[in-house]
Amino acid sequence: MVGLLINRILNAFENALMEFEAVALGCQAFDVTQGQGTQTQRRSRPGGRSARVVGAVHKATFDLLLQHGYYGFEIPDVARIAGVHPTTIYRRWQDKQDLVADAMLAHMAQQIGTxxxxxxxxxxxxxxxxxxxxxxxxxxxxxxxxxxxxxxxxxxxxxxxxxxxxxxxxxxxxxxxxxxxxxxxxxxxxxxxxxxxxxxxxxxxxxxxxxxxxxxxxxxxxxxxxxxxxxxxxxxxxxxx
Structure with a gap:
């Protein structure tokens, strides 16, 4: 049952990405943190490099999802396209599902302004x-x-x-x-x-x-x-x- 639900949410992620392809391909970096008390789980370096890395990884994730679907790529593929080492991704995201969820939610956040x-x-x-x-x-x-x-x-x-x-x-x-x-x-x-x-x-x-x-x-x-x-x-x- 859990596996079925995971497949459903990942399919929903992919469908949403396909609908917003034009936005996704030009997305800006959006570093979503976990809030007070848990920020040490995802540490950002000072300056703009961390934001650029997040943006590049998010964009690579979007591109791969759109081209190959969720099961058509792995973290090393994201790293290769983003121009970073796989360990850089694993330091920030626990696994591929965590990365896809984070990238999708970051994209959602861009749709709602203040x-x-x-x-x-x-x-x-x-x-x-x-x-x-x-x-x-x-x-x-x-x-x-x-x-x-x-x-x-x-x-x-x-x-x-x-x-x-x-x-x-x-x-x-x-x-x-x-x-x-x-x-x-x-x-x-x-x-x-x-x-x-x-x-x-x-x-x-x-x-x-x-x-x-x-x-x-x-x-x-x-x-x-x-x-x-x-x-x-x-x-x-x-x-x-």
Missing amino acids: PDTGSLRGDLAELIHDVAAVLMRPPMLALLRVQVAMADTAPNVRAAGQRFWTTRFGHSAAIVERAIARGELSDGTDPQEFNEFAIAPLYLRVLVTDGSVDDDFIRNCVHRTLRAFDATGAGPAGSDS
Whole structure:
């Protein structure tokens, strides 16, 4: 059963990569860390060399996945194309599955930016819209569902997901920090709690209830979040101010 689930998540990785081939071939380096307390497991050298190595390895992984599929290459093939020694890869990634998971999650992270519209309402609406756009793509949706299914049986997949969300919420924290600086949120607002509250209904709808995600749904998510955190200018649902 575990083997079947691993095959499913790897197939989802490959399908997602094929859909985003144009982006993948020009991807930038994105070094995803494991968060506080476990950063020693993946150490980065100071300066730009480490980022260049990560970018080269990610790109080589994408290229090989697109050309040969998951079972058509091994770590030495990635190293050869990336221009690094295999031990360089093994120092950072535990095995090929860990590398593919990390590269895929890094690619996902590139699809969701951190909006800066000048208002909390605008930033939150754009963030939820961007997340929804990524999740509703069939390969990404399949990937997310299998990730959830494998969370208790594949520790490296679970760890990769944790790295992604730690990084994702770290970036989205800027939305809350700017809102606090503008006086739209109170000083004690916790960025992760705020963003989890805003995004959770989207994941429930996509993964559980399988309902539609349209502009009205996004506006309601924004409105409920602003009201729950007593944001200034929350206004009625659908208000632009």
